[in-house]
Amino acid sequence: MSSSSSNSRSSIKGSRRLDPKFEYVNCRCGISAPCWEAWRIGTLDPGRRFFGCSRYKDPNLSCNFFQWAEPPYTDRAREVIDELKRKLDVKSGEIQRVNEEFSFAEKKVILLNEELMISKKKNKEYEVLIVKMEKTIHWLKKLFVVVVLVMLVVFVLIM
Numbered sequence: 001m002s003s004s005s006s007n008s009r010s011s012i013k014g015s016r017r018l019d020p021k022f023e024y025v026n027c028r029c030g031i032s033a034p035c036w037e038a039w040r041i042g043t044l045d046p047g048r049r050f051f052g053c054s055r056y057k058d059p060n061l062s063c064n065f066f067q068w069a070e071p072p073y074t075d076r077a078r079e080v081i082d083e084l085k086r087k088l089d090v091k092s093g094e095i096q097r098v099n100e101e102f103s104f105a106e107k108k109v110i111l112l113n114e115e116l117m118i119s120k121k122k123n124k125e126y127e128v129l130i131v132k133m134e135k136t137i138h139w140l141k142k143l144f145v146v147v148v149l150v151m152l153v154v155f156v157l158i159m
Ligand SMILES: [Zn+2]
Pocket: 027, 028, 029, 030, 053, 054, 055, 062, 063, 064, 065
């Protein structure tokens, strides 16, 4: 097992397996080596196709077979890919910022809802208090009328 073969095995990780019709019957295991697309982070030529041992997940069974299925990308293609990556990074950053703002706004909504619930509860308490006060005022008005009547009667009797 050479160091280059162990590198090739790690390059399968994070890669995308293609349609089975691309399978290539030439693995050292004797089974067919599928065609993959290299999508591992840091890959020089993302999407470049290669054949790799299908048993790569098990280091004890894998023969570490690896073979590029197509030539490396041109410098121009790599330039374009790098530019697209930069643009994607900018957009990803923007999306992340928007997501952060959104989650901040969501937390604020939750806090405001809690405050609203507390206010509603307090409002109910005040309403109950107002009803009690109104009853008391009503009762006092009646008492006042009775007292005035009693005073009038007393006044008339005295005169
Ligand atoms: Zn193999």
